[in-house]
Amino acid sequence: MTPTPEEVQPRTDAWLLEIDHLRVSYGRRRRTHTAVDDVTLNVGAGEAVGLVGESGSGKSTIGRAVLGLTASSSGRIRFEDTDITSVPAERRGALTADLQVVFQDPYGSLNPARTISQTLTEPLLTHRAMTAEQARARVQGLLDQVGLPADAANRYPAAFSGGQRQRIAIARALASNPKLVICDEPVSALDLSTQAQILNLLADLRADLGLAYLFIGHNLAVVRNLCDRVVVLYRGQVMETGPAAQVTGHPLHPYTAALVAAAPVADVAAQRERRLARVTVTEPLTVAHSGCPFAGRCPHVEDICRQQRPARVKVGESVVACHLFPSGKGDSHTSGSVDEKV
Amino acid sequence: MSTVVHHADSPVGPAARAGRALATSPLTLTAVAWLVLVVLTSVFADQLAPFDPLTQNLTELLKPPSATHWLGTDSLGRDVLSRLMHGGDTLLWGAAEATAIAVALGLPAGLLSGYRGGIADAVISWLVDLTFAVPAFVVLVALAVIYPQNTAVMMAVLGVLGAGAATRLVRNSTRTVRDELFIDAARVSGLPLRTILFRHVLPTVVAPVIMLAATSMAICVIVLSSLSFLGLGGSPEAPSWGQMIYEASQNITVDSWLLVPPGAVLILTVIAFNLIANTVRDALPGGPTPRPVRHRRTVLAETAAQRPDADPQTLLGVHGLVVEFPSGPVVDGVTFAVRKGEILGLVGESGSGKTVTALAIPGLLPIDERITAGSVRFAGEELAGTTERRLSRVRGRGVAYIAQEPMAALDPCYTVGNQLRAALRHFGATRRAAAARTGDLLREVGISDPDRVMRCRPHQISGGIAQRVAIALALTGDPALLIADEPTTALDVTVQAAILDLFRNVVATGERALVLVSHDIGVVADVCDRVAVMYAGQIVEQGETDSVLGAPRHPYTRALLRSMPSLDTAGRLPVIPGSVPAPDAWPEGCRFAARCALATDACKKGPIPLMDVSGPSPRTTRCVRGHDLAPEPGR
Amino acid sequence: MGSLALRRAAGAVPLLLVVWTAAFFLQQLIHGDPAAYVLGNTSTAAQRDQLDAAFGLHRSPLDQYLSTCANLLSGDLGRSWITSESVGRLLSTALPVTLSLALLSTLVTAAVGTALGIWAALRRGSRVDRILQLAAGAVTAVPNYWIAVGLVYLFAIQYRVLPATGYVQLNQSPGQWLQSLILPVIALSLAPIGPIFLQARSAVAEALDADYVRTVRALGIPRRRQVLKHGLRNAAAPIVTAVGFNTVGLLAGTVAVEQIFNLPGLGSQLLSGVLGHDVPVVQGVVLVFAVGVVIVNLAVDLLIGVLNPKARRA
Numbered sequence A: 001m002t003p004t005p006e007e008v009q010p011r012t013d014a015w016l017l018e019i020d021h022l023r024v025s026y027g028r029r030r031r032t033h034t035a036v037d038d039v040t041l042n043v044g045a046g047e048a049v050g051l052v053g054e055s056g057s058g059k060s061t062i063g064r065a066v067l068g069l070t071a072s073s074s075g076r077i078r079f080e081d082t083d084i085t086s087v088p089a090e091r092r093g094a095l096t097a098d099l100q101v102v103f104q105d106p107y108g109s110l111n112p113a114r115t116i117s118q119t120l121t122e123p124l125l126t127h128r129a130m131t132a133e134q135a136r137a138r139v140q141g142l143l144d145q146v147g148l149p150a151d152a153a154n155r156y157p158a159a160f161s162g163g164q165r166q167r168i169a170i171a172r173a174l175a176s177n178p179k180l181v182i183c184d185e186p187v188s189a190l191d192l193s194t195q196a197q198i199l200n201l202l203a204d205l206r207a208d209l210g211l212a213y214l215f216i217g218h219n220l221a222v223v224r225n226l227c228d229r230v231v232v233l234y235r236g237q238v239m240e241t242g243p244a245a246q247v248t249g250h251p252l253h254p255y256t257a258a259l260v261a262a263a264p265v266a267d268v269a270a271q272r273e274r275r276l277a278r279v280t281v282t283e284p285l286t287v288a289h290s291g292c293p294f295a296g297r298c299p300h301v302e303d304i305c306r307q308q309r310p311a312r313v314k315v316g317e318s319v320v321a322c323h324l325f326p327s328g329k330g331d332s333h334t335s336g337s338v339d340e341k342v
Numbered sequence B: 001m002s003t004v005v006h007h008a009d010s011p012v013g014p015a016a017r018a019g020r021a022l023a024t025s026p027l028t029l030t031a032v033a034w035l036v037l038v039v040l041t042s043v044f045a046d047q048l049a050p051f052d053p054l055t056q057n058l059t060e061l062l063k064p065p066s067a068t069h070w071l072g073t074d075s076l077g078r079d080v081l082s083r084l085m086h087g088g089d090t091l092l093w094g095a096a097e098a099t100a101i102a103v104a105l106g107l108p109a110g111l112l113s114g115y116r117g118g119i120a121d122a123v124i125s126w127l128v129d130l131t132f133a134v135p136a137f138v139v140l141v142a143l144a145v146i147y148p149q150n151t152a153v154m155m156a157v158l159g160v161l162g163a164g165a166a167t168r169l170v171r172n173s174t175r176t177v178r179d180e181l182f183i184d185a186a187r188v189s190g191l192p193l194r195t196i197l198f199r200h201v202l203p204t205v206v207a208p209v210i211m212l213a214a215t216s217m218a219i220c221v222i223v224l225s226s227l228s229f230l231g232l233g234g235s236p237e238a239p240s241w242g243q244m245i246y247e248a249s250q251n252i253t254v255d256s257w258l259l260v261p262p263g264a265v266l267i268l269t270v271i272a273f274n275l276i277a278n279t280v281r282d283a284l285p286g287g288p289t290p291r292p293v294r295h296r297r298t299v300l301a302e303t304a305a306q307r308p309d310a311d312p313q314t315l316l317g318v319h320g321l322v323v324e325f326p327s328g329p330v331v332d333g334v335t336f337a338v339r340k341g342e343i344l345g346l347v348g349e350s351g352s353g354k355t356v357t358a359l360a361i362p363g364l365l366p367i368d369e370r371i372t373a374g375s376v377r378f379a380g381e382e383l384a385g386t387t388e389r390r391l392s393r394v395r396g397r398g399v400a401y402i403a404q405e406p407m408a409a410l411d412p413c414y415t416v417g418n419q420l421r422a423a424l425r426h427f428g429a430t431r432r433a434a435a436a437r438t439g440d441l442l443r444e445v446g447i448s449d450p451d452r453v454m455r456c457r458p459h460q461i462s463g464g465i466a467q468r469v470a471i472a473l474a475l476t477g478d479p480a481l482l483i484a485d486e487p488t489t490a491l492d493v494t495v496q497a498a499i500l501d502l503f504r505n506v507v508a509t510g511e512r513a514l515v516l517v518s519h520d521i522g523v524v525a526d527v528c529d530r531v532a533v534m535y536a537g538q539i540v541e542q543g544e545t546d547s548v549l550g551a552p553r554h555p556y557t558r559a560l561l562r563s564m565p566s567l568d569t570a571g572r573l574p575v576i577p578g579s580v581p582a583p584d585a586w587p588e589g590c591r592f593a594a595r596c597a598l599a600t601d602a603c604k605k606g607p608i609p610l611m612d613v614s615g616p617s618p619r620t621t622r623c624v625r626g627h628d629l630a631p632e633p634g635r
Numbered sequence C: 001m002g003s004l005a006l007r008r009a010a011g012a013v014p015l016l017l018v019v020w021t022a023a024f025f026l027q028q029l030i031h032g033d034p035a036a037y038v039l040g041n042t043s044t045a046a047q048r049d050q051l052d053a054a055f056g057l058h059r060s061p062l063d064q065y066l067s068t069c070a071n072l073l074s075g076d077l078g079r080s081w082i083t084s085e086s087v088g089r090l091l092s093t094a095l096p097v098t099l100s101l102a103l104l105s106t107l108v109t110a111a112v113g114t115a116l117g118i119w120a121a122l123r124r125g126s127r128v129d130r131i132l133q134l135a136a137g138a139v140t141a142v143p144n145y146w147i148a149v150g151l152v153y154l155f156a157i158q159y160r161v162l163p164a165t166g167y168v169q170l171n172q173s174p175g176q177w178l179q180s181l182i183l184p185v186i187a188l189s190l191a192p193i194g195p196i197f198l199q200a201r202s203a204v205a206e207a208l209d210a211d212y213v214r215t216v217r218a219l220g221i222p223r224r225r226q227v228l229k230h231g232l233r234n235a236a237a238p239i240v241t242a243v244g245f246n247t248v249g250l251l252a253g254t255v256a257v258e259q260i261f262n263l264p265g266l267g268s269q270l271l272s273g274v275l276g277h278d279v280p281v282v283q284g285v286v287l288v289f290a291v292g293v294v295i296v297n298l299a300v301d302l303l304i305g306v307l308n309p310k311a312r313r314a
């Protein structure tokens, strides 16, 4: 039933990162909870792929599995054709330089007891066999690259605002000249005016350095702004994958449509229209464990949705997992707002 | 709270912070000095003591303090001071031995079990539990049956048993750091385990270990002195504080003074160790934050003008509201009004004073923040500066408050039904009426299975349902005004849309009003009739939502709108340079001047007042160049 | 809940076994002939042989261990080496005394500590709060035996209002029972009140600062209800933990306090056992105390289970 990734995703170049049928479960024995459920997604060299979904949908878990911070239960993760599925971060050797991360929490991700230069030189001195002098010069270069003053190096994280700390975290990720940076909600904790600054910085760095991003976020507009492709996640499963403009402009999957419809825009007239168009569905009280994970909240739900997990189907440039698209023939749908469940 | 977090006072690690705390507290310095004194006199007792501690003098029995015997003599005529100076030796050494053993065992075990987890953790935790189940003191006493007076063995046993507590402490601190993102970041950098442990974990564990060592010293001193009081610890020949107390107890009918010197020295020594432990603990992250000032009745700097409310439809009038933290004002002259049936949005970035304004209205400010000027008139009644008692009559019935984190806003210990019924009963419903109304209320807020939700505790329901319950709770008193502080920020967008619809319904009767605090302009566009944009403690622009968002008359509003990413476009965003100034860095002139593209010298001269903007509906802006932003006629 | 209790109780069994075994092998640490050790160097060989025979001390340690274990299973704790009395009987007369002391002291510390804690939490930062905190630090440092001697001096010798020593059984005269325990209970309770107070203060303060208390405050619900229904209820778990922890410490304190007030409890038995080299008595007391600690920890665990809202199902 399930098509292989080659079938559903155009193989442009060799992928930088390939995630095949990844499953991650937390907990032991009877109390397991599958946070990531059969996720397949790829990131090409220099490509920015956005991963959106509601809280608890497994976005961060995917990122942590790729980074080797969380063990996967099954499936495969390959980076430049090296299998890294069950190699924890500490044992990745030279690969760690290529694969870096920026976390959401700008306060927790920097050790408060170490100066900025200590934090930034740490990976340099460990891996790149630099002299202290070279490392210092590199730190200055990095700070400049992320738009921080040179005297930031000798200060502690406490002296910086959230946005500035996020710049420092980005500098740390850049220190090893990575090919792929996992950005786990890097702007979610920031104010609107700072968010735009960081988004621009990420865009510039990508253009200058040819970075690829796996950009995790919950705000569709933010993801749309930065990414080439978007992967929409719901309860650990991929609902829709496609070009960013396509996914936000013409969502195919009912869940994506609901997400797009619910995201408010700052234009009163436009928002009024969007509001009137959205459909509210009364929620069921139990979560079904078979079939489509969205069945309980979907305005288009049919019997088959509750029984069978929909296969991934290629529709135009997108891939959708929904019974509305049985044979690759898709059309647009009424957008619907959905309600939460107990 | 949405104020900017400033940890400027803590630019160094916990260990250094603890060290600094030790050095700056006079009480703790005294404690350290006392311990130094005790240790020195014990070490040099032979040289310092005026008499031999064992020499009996049968002509000088039980003498009170005198010039020769500063602390008097005991029942055998021995000099109390000399005995005291010799009596600390074994005690302190023994305590140090036990403590050293506890730390030496507990530190590696705790690190291993905390960082590695898994089987090592399970085994070590079991052993730790074992030490907690052993009645340590009783075992020590029992040990005396075999090793009478052998302090070294006793302290070794005590050290091993104490290692349990040390292990647990180190383990828990290690756990906490291990979960920090900066450890993850270090792992992703490929740092070897050794480096991570020594550089990132150990430094955070040092301070708790110092604290533990001090506590352990205190406990061991007490335990060891108890043993010697019972005649079981140390040689009966060598004087010790516990033994001196025992001798005092034997002579208590004749001379009670003898109880005082050894007791005082012992107690002071224990207090000193405890003080050091407390100081270190307080300096740890998560220790007590600076003590809040006690709540005082608000004294208004200027009484609000008794202005008649112009519009009988006006429900809430806030005028010139100033709220101060101990460090200074955070809300600075906020003025707005809300009419019945209206939804007003308070929008701004974090630290702009939205939440503080919202909390100030029903008088729910934390105790170190207070209203120092301005007026809050609700339905003709002044709320600023009134008593808690009068406020509590307005709260719930007149003004209700809905918080940002629905889960935290509901008491985890009681079911949803219990909390709703209790509130209804408070507002005068009979038991039966309350029970019936609870179900209706839950249905009103869009919960389709109220009976089931009623039986749930907050952690058993989703965030969206919890927010609906919180709204139901706010509606129990049938309030005229709802104040909702970022009610959808913690929720997913699909759920947010439904909650916003609910708010619209709640106000739809026309009798109620809502003040909605949000940082999301999209949310404001969705539900608010009017909007007030806040920046650095002030309202900078106010008016009907579509005109403010459609044609902003303040550069901040305009820049904010432009910097929002949209669903339709990609690419670089126009940004506002810099960041929001902290309250102590507010300039005298326009607070946005440093970031404003239109700033001129005039902007920086002095405070900018709110100015009316001509147009079809009332509108104000706090900008001298507001007219420059006006859309050109014909466009 | 019941299953949790069973699981915890089952988990305590190996623990007690370890304590018991350790207590048993205490005896093996005696250098040379235990009989000589008990009877002293002046004893005759015949006396020693008699003791050896009576208690089977000549058997191999493992042999002795297994037979004492078997005896233990049938509830027999052995006999005193000195008086040949059954240790079980000896301890069962001593147990009520120690139990009365420990229970009363636990009640006193819990009640006083919690009440003061609430009071201070409500007046955080005030002078009362600061004085109470300092006092809490100070009383924690006072050894119970010192305060016990002081109390005897003050109330029994100086003012003669309470008996200095001795114990009256509860069923003989409840009034005198209580009188005989007042001073010992004060001596035992004083120090533990400190930590319980501090824990109660910070737990209640934290609960009062929580969003859910602000929610009820925003409904105009009176302060007393805010504190008692929401504040205290949410602070209960850490307070119970602190009380449990201090009860364990308190049990140990009974040894010295019983000695000073001449109460015929377990502590007195232990001490006379130790001084008389009466190993079986000492072993028995250690075991009983270990059981006590296990029971206290078990009770705390179960109470926390009940108090923790997340452990309960709807």
Ligand SMILES: Nc1ncnc2c1ncn2[C@@H]1O[C@H](COP(=O)(O)OP(=O)(O)OP(=O)(O)O)[C@@H](O)[C@H]1O
Residues within 6 Å of the ligand: A026, A027, A033, A034, A035, A053, A054, A055, A056, A057, A058, A059, A060, A061, A062, A218
């Ligand atoms: N260490 C863990 N142990 C157990 N469960 C976990 C753990 N980390 C995450 N989970 C669970 O796995 C699921 C997915 O979590 P994840 O953090 O990946 O979601 P997310 O999409 O990143 O959410 P958010 O937007 O809140 O960051 C959630 O249900 C979460 O509760």
Ligand code: SF4
Residues within 6 Å of the ligand: A253, A254, A255, A292, A293, A294, A295, A296, A298, A299, A300, A301, A302, A305, A310, A321, A322, A323, A324
């Ligand atoms: S599979 Fe069915 S329930 Fe799932 S999204 Fe598609 S239509 Fe809706």
Ligand code: SF4
Residues within 6 Å of the ligand: B554, B555, B556, B590, B591, B592, B593, B594, B596, B597, B598, B599, B600, B603, B608, B622, B623, B624, B625, B626
């Ligand atoms: S007053 Fe001047 S600096 Fe302030 S917003 Fe207006 S133009 Fe900008």
Ligand SMILES: [Mg+2]
Residues within 6 Å of the ligand: A059, A060, A061, A184, A185
């Ligand atoms: Mg996440």
